[in-house]
Amino acid sequence: MLVINCGSSSLKYTFFNTEDMENSVDGQVDRIGTAVPMGLEYNAGKTEIERELEPGTHKDAFDAIIQILTSKEFGIISSPQEITAVGHRVVHGGDKFSHPTLITDDVLRGIEEVSSLAPLHNPVNLVGIHESMRVFPSAAQVAIFDTAFHQTIPPHAYLYGLPYEYYEKKRIRRYGFHGTSHYYVSLMAADYLKRSYTDLKLITCHLGNGGSVCAIEHGKSVDTSMGMTPAEGIIMGTRSGSIDPAVILHLMDSEKMTSGEVNQLINKQSGLLGLSGISNDMRDIEHAVKQGKNRAVLAYKTFCYSIKKYIGAYSATLGNVDALIFTGGIGLYNSFAREEVCKGLGALGMFIDQEKSKDLNGAKKVVDIATVDSPVRILVIPTNEELMIARETLSVICAD
Template sequence: MNVLVLNSGSSSIKFQFFAMQGGEGGAVRAKGAVERIGESSGKFEYENEKGAEFKREDAVPDHDAGLRLVMEALTHADHGVLASTDEIEAVGHRVVHGGERFHAPTSINDEVEQAIEAHIPLAPLHNPPNLTGIRTARKLIPNAEQVAVFDTAFHQTMPPHAYMYAFPYELYEQAGVRRYGFHGTSHAYVSRELCKLMGREVEDVNLISAHLGNGASMAAVAGGRCVDTSLGMTPLAGLIMGTRTGDFDPAILFYLARERGYSLEEMDQLVNKESGLKGICGSNDLRDVHDKAASGDERAALALEMLAYRNRKYFGGYFAALGRVDAIVFTAGVGENDDRVRELSLQGLSGLGVHVDPERNQAGGGRFKAPGRISTDDSPVQVWVVPTNEELEIARQTYTALRA
């Protein structure tokens, strides 16, 4: 099955085109991105399975024009991989928020499109561009099956005691106030891949998945089912991130509004864009934070300590939530490439059966382009680094939804 995966942002379209070989694997025949949509100077990058590249910088007025560029590249006489867009059998769309309604990948019709639109209040920055991509693709590739793959779906197996907040129950019933979780496509991918690497059935493995990047989350996964996750109703909760606070005392905002005159917009900006690592030491790029700390910057060293300490607390909490942990898996930009953060985040967990091999953790400069085990051979809890592949996971889920 030929599957085009689209990730539509507010000013971008990222894409990969797969020739799926069953529900598990697929060859990437082409990939690329359209960026700066709606700006005076757009950018389009494309490459195919043979290494041929195509780049263009020109205005891209809207998503319709952006997706037309993608279609033209895929069918181009010189660097295309298709004779016609009619060869695209399915389009898998990343959709950030599906609320409680969507527990699995879903074929898109008018009703589903309206439901995604209805969830915009829960993800006002993400669902609108996701929806724009869906509407554009349905118009330009009308013969292809369109499937929505939701970031929140993987976490819909959480029990009520894990996803409910201690607010008046009416806020859950009437306004949907609860924990939803995000990064679900990534957590789903690395969880399944880890079980393969361990040579065990998914149903037999309890694991903690740590998706660490500029945005970060953890998930406690029991037998393939998420039972808890660190992100909440929004992507603000949980771990310390590049520019987001993670968990904090919400009464701080009342104090800032009352004593410092902060507006709602200023508080939103504060907790989402000006906090986290950036707020502590002035940089949200961990490479810069490491460099600053190594040169004696005390606030950068503090930021690293804070981040690692929060990670450790969540690891420990998920040991308690799962009861038994067979493995920990790191993924995403920081999880895959920062051996120091991995080391500090697991420091002191030997009493829980976590024993990291320093040489394995630092192999290849600590950067993992392929899966690798970083725990000792006799560690009761295996620790792995597994590079995520959300596009392949979307293609897999799209294939599975249409073959069901």
């Protein structure tokens, strides 16, 4: 089985042997479609390879992946025919797709129809699917949607306060993203807590360059911070998160900005990068904070405060919480941010053990960083979206 995450300039892949799901190979091809050479990464246990390739397209990237997967020296398969299933990450499924789905011509048309909701993501996801169908014509192709997990959110939580016909005709509503990650870490939390998944009330925080918070009740997403697009919600690496929509109108009028310029502003120039003027990487922000740089301190505190607000809101939504979960690059590696987010959450029964948190710089398994007597457990859980996509792909194939 192969799991594919196709971006505009990168193609990430993971190979799974379904007889031994831990025996996997992963890597990526980056700088696709640029004037500079593409870069290939291939990681198979102790074998780590980096190669420079000629500048090329997604087609060339797929061909390079097949070449190394089947190479006599490093390969793990003898031919592309050995791949019998491919799971594709698709960012936006709109409200058409609420489950992992076997890809057919109708499904391809459906993904294309909702591409207007994710014009930066879905079209290139489709490129990956078409190239995969070319390279693996006999394999089952399955789409796993970032939005699918959140299709259980009730209307009162996903509707915006716009005239209802905009939802009816244009499907403008909250969809949410990072669904595969939120689902995976919530399942791992249930396993760790030795509780039935459907008994738990959880708040999951996926914190990376992109980030979102999710309220999960009895195994179902009931609210999430991202909206119709990934721009809504908490402050992120380069995304603004939620802002007054009139700010956009003001900028368009006063600065004569086009919609394209505004899109670039809120998605690529804002967030930690825009506030700090230093970087979109929390590691750089933390270093600058320790040097006493005021804008870095401001960016760090604003970022953490935006997360804290969602945790408070979702605690009210759920009524009570069994566990607060951190995942993603920042959630796993940045104790600095975890501790700032958790300050003042004692009123909600969330007490972080700062020494445990400080000692934790990454985790390969679930780690509890709450104090012994904390009513709510605070868990750090490494996500594994590729493994979750593989499992979901298998479930579709077995059901079919």
